[in-house]
Amino acid sequence: MPRRSVTSYDIAKAAGVSQSAVSRAFSPGAPIAAKTRERILNVAAEMGYQPNAIARSMSSARQDTHQKSGMVGVIVTRLEDPFFAHTIAHFSRHLQASGWHMLLFTVDNEVEVDGALNALMQYKVDSIIILSAILSKHMARVCRDQGTPVMLYNRGAEGLNVNSVQIENHEGGRIAADILREAGHERIAFVAGDPNDETSQGRAAGLAERLAEDGLEVFLHETGDYTFVGGREAGLRLFSRVERPDAVFCASDVMALGVLHAARHDLGLEAPRDFSLIGFDDIPAAAWPGHMLTTIRQPIRRMIREAVDIVIDQMNTPDQPPRVTRFSGALILRNTVRGAGPGST
Amino acid sequence: MPRRSVTSYDIAKAAGVSQSAVSRAFSPGAPIAAKTRERILNVAAEMGYQPNAIARSMSSARQDTHQKSGMVGVIVTRLEDPFFAHTIAHFSRHLQASGWHMLLFTVDNEVEVDGALNALMQYKVDSIIILSAILSKHMARVCRDQGTPVMLYNRGAEGLNVNSVQIENHEGGRIAADILREAGHERIAFVAGDPNDETSQGRAAGLAERLAEDGLEVFLHETGDYTFVGGREAGLRLFSRVERPDAVFCASDVMALGVLHAARHDLGLEAPRDFSLIGFDDIPAAAWPGHMLTTIRQPIRRMIREAVDIVIDQMNTPDQPPRVTRFSGALILRNTVRGAGPGST
DNA sequence: CTGAAAGCGCTAACAC
DNA sequence: GTGTTAGCGCTTTCAG
Numbered sequence: 001m002p003r004r005s006v007t008s009y010d011i012a013k014a015a016g017v018s019q020s021a022v023s024r025a026f027s028p029g030a031p032i033a034a035k036t037r038e039r040i041l042n043v044a045a046e047m048g049y050q051p052n053a054i055a056r057s058m059s060s061a062r063q064d065t066h067q068k069s070g071m072v073g074v075i076v077t078r079l080e081d082p083f084f085a086h087t088i089a090h091f092s093r094h095l096q097a098s099g100w101h102m103l104l105f106t107v108d109n110e111v112e113v114d115g116a117l118n119a120l121m122q123y124k125v126d127s128i129i130i131l132s133a134i135l136s137k138h139m140a141r142v143c144r145d146q147g148t149p150v151m152l153y154n155r156g157a158e159g160l161n162v163n164s165v166q167i168e169n170h171e172g173g174r175i176a177a178d179i180l181r182e183a184g185h186e187r188i189a190f191v192a193g194d195p196n197d198e199t200s201q202g203r204a205a206g207l208a209e210r211l212a213e214d215g216l217e218v219f220l221h222e223t224g225d226y227t228f229v230g231g232r233e234a235g236l237r238l239f240s241r242v243e244r245p246d247a248v249f250c251a252s253d254v255m256a257l258g259v260l261h262a263a264r265h266d267l268g269l270e271a272p273r274d275f276s277l278i279g280f281d282d283i284p285a286a287a288w289p290g291h292m293l294t295t296i297r298q299p300i301r302r303m304i305r306e307a308v309d310i311v312i313d314q315m316n317t318p319d320q321p322p323r324v325t326r327f328s329g330a331l332i333l334r335n336t337v338r339g340a341g342p343g344s345t
Numbered sequence: 346m347p348r349r350s351v352t353s354y355d356i357a358k359a360a361g362v363s364q365s366a367v368s369r370a371f372s373p374g375a376p377i378a379a380k381t382r383e384r385i386l387n388v389a390a391e392m393g394y395q396p397n398a399i400a401r402s403m404s405s406a407r408q409d410t411h412q413k414s415g416m417v418g419v420i421v422t423r424l425e426d427p428f429f430a431h432t433i434a435h436f437s438r439h440l441q442a443s444g445w446h447m448l449l450f451t452v453d454n455e456v457e458v459d460g461a462l463n464a465l466m467q468y469k470v471d472s473i474i475i476l477s478a479i480l481s482k483h484m485a486r487v488c489r490d491q492g493t494p495v496m497l498y499n500r501g502a503e504g505l506n507v508n509s510v511q512i513e514n515h516e517g518g519r520i521a522a523d524i525l526r527e528a529g530h531e532r533i534a535f536v537a538g539d540p541n542d543e544t545s546q547g548r549a550a551g552l553a554e555r556l557a558e559d560g561l562e563v564f565l566h567e568t569g570d571y572t573f574v575g576g577r578e579a580g581l582r583l584f585s586r587v588e589r590p591d592a593v594f595c596a597s598d599v600m601a602l603g604v605l606h607a608a609r610h611d612l613g614l615e616a617p618r619d620f621s622l623i624g625f626d627d628i629p630a631a632a633w634p635g636h637m638l639t640t641i642r643q644p645i646r647r648m649i650r651e652a653v654d655i656v657i658d659q660m661n662t663p664d665q666p667p668r669v670t671r672f673s674g675a676l677i678l679r680n681t682v683r684g685a686g687p688g689s690t
Numbered sequence: 691c692t693g694a695a696a697g698c699g700c701t702a703a704c705a706c
Numbered sequence: 707g708t709g710t711t712a713g714c715g716c717t718t719t720c721a722g
Contacts, residue, residue: 055699085430
């Protein structure tokens with residue numbers, strides 16, 4: 001049975017009007033008599049008609065240059081990471097609340113980004129948000145040529161001429177260094193996520209810079225791959241040395257939790273008694289009673305609202321210059337840094 | 346500047362062929378000379394042309410009834426929950442690997458599902474996957490009428506005539522009860538997620554059934570809202586009673602972790618010394634050294650593969666009867682149940 | 691193997 | 707206010 005879906009022509013016929021009347025009935029500001037609209041809407045409801053969004057975007061495409069597929073493409077890596085899961089959840093809600101739909105791509109590494117971008121462009125998404133991944137110069141140009149606004153979330157956009165919303169990584173590293181120095185630590189280790197990415201590097205640089213001011217260097221560098229397991233292994237390596245670090249700063253909370261669990265359960269070391277520990281992000285698990293991890297919080301709600309606002313604004317009025325916004329992280333004092341807890345003097 | 350995007354006509358002109366030749370060059374099986382195709386593809390690459398997926402789906406729409414937008418709609422609740430984040434991550438990867446794109450909707454409660462469904466239908470998605478949410482009889486009919494296959498993941502589909510992939514909740518509850526009874530527990534409490542949902546109810550029922558066989562009843566019922574905080578509060582309530590439960594079965598790991606942290610850090614109670622604890626799902630955090638939570642594992646990789654396979658199969662060959670698959674959970678013995686650890690005799 | 695031509699379902703001028 | 711008429715960019719017969 002060729003179950004062709006019901007179109008505006010079917011409704012037109014049934015309601016005894018022209019097809020364009022049906023179209024108008026479904027377009028908010030369109031010139032149409034209230035009574036006509038009502039009748040059409042009734043017939044439509046009865047016959048289970050819904051305007052075809054694809055066809056709609058096809059025809060309005062020509063209008064001016066903004067294509068109005070009604071979709072924004074989102075590219076994300078490591079969705080299983082709680083930090084990203086939260087981020088996507090917020091993006092999704094904000095976008096939906098403003099009437100936009102999200103076409104989601106997950107990529108496993110940076111090289112896949114271009115492919116995802118291409119697919120997204122084929123769908124004529126009205127805008128693209130890229131989470132924690134780089135954008136090639138080439139694709140940045142392609143997007144600009146198409147007039148598709150791009151938002152780099154959690155990554156800088158130097159020389160790319162696209163929007164970006166990010167946390168102040170360098171500053172965050174300094175804040176962490178500060179509190180650790182205040183607590184009197186001298187052998188401070190750093191656990192990177194991916195040592196090659198900008199985020200991790202910025203945090204490391206901030207730490208190093210602040211330590212240098214006291215004539216110190218980062219005591220040890222480790223890599224934790226942005227995962228709990230990676231953090232745990234880094235912690236094991238760090239604390240198995242004859243000369244142990246007396247403090248650890250991790251580029252993310254998940255890794256810091258890995259270090260904490262490793263120290264506590266594999267090695268019998270306790271924070272802040274035996275070492276101080278500080279993370280980055282402030283994921284929910286950081287606040288669990290058994291963790292109480294001191295960390296640098298990213299104001300993700302505000303950051304995402306800003307990112308979505310920029311993107312929506314640019315979809316509505318194209319050809320704006322790209323905007324770059326940076327947010328500061330806030331030190332959240334909990335119990336893993338010596339002498340600096342919520343209940344300390 | 347009216348930056349119209351480059352179309353197949355532009356390529357046709359530049360390559361000195363007809364527009365339909367360009368179309369054929371981009372359609373795998375189409376009749377076209379290899380040399381012609383190559384030339385076209387080159388020109389296209391040079392001019393940065395990509396076929397417009399929207400337009401493509403518009404025209405192939407008529408074909409037969411399967412609309413081929415190339416998108417599958419996914420509706421999810423509580424994306425911030427690690428369990429769902431993982432699930433979505435896997436769905437996304439599998440779908441992408443098979444060339445499908447994911448239009449994602451997050452909903453905050455069951456009543457929003459119908460709205461999301463409507464939006465999805467407007468985009469003519471080729472199929473719909475609903476995670477842990479119910480489907481109204483009405484929308485089930487609408488989808489069937491349109492010929493859009495629907496997959497209920499983690500929810501049953503009685504009388505709905507749609508596909509479903511789910512875990513054996515009742516059986517899982519029994520397994521939990523079994524191991525707890527073996528350990529000699531008698532005052533076994535249950536922490537529900539949402540006491541009204543089928544998932545939680547199934548697990549509770551399995552527990553109750555097994556206990557009844559020993560002449561026991563569920564000692565106490567609590568609700569944890571499927572969150573860590575909810576679990577923690579439930580734990581606090583449970584263990585503050587004069588007569589404490591000696592074991593707790595939680596409808597999800599996150600809640601079980603809440604109970605564990607509450608007991609350990611708020612109350613000074615330790616598992617399995619003072620009580621036994623068992624969760625459901627086997628999220629990564631359950632295996633963290635400081636947790637080592639005994640739990641019922643959902644084989645989510647297999648489950649998702651199955652769900653995706655069914656959905657893809659039905660998109661390719663429509664009008665199949667709906668399929669329902671149930672998976673069994675596996676008991677993962679770790680250290681929170683008395684006398685039943687990986688290292689126990 | 692290739693080009694011409696007819697739509698897919700809708701929106702947006704343009705007349706009436 | 708309403709109907710008529712072109713397209714949006716592509717796929718797909720249908721001739722040649």
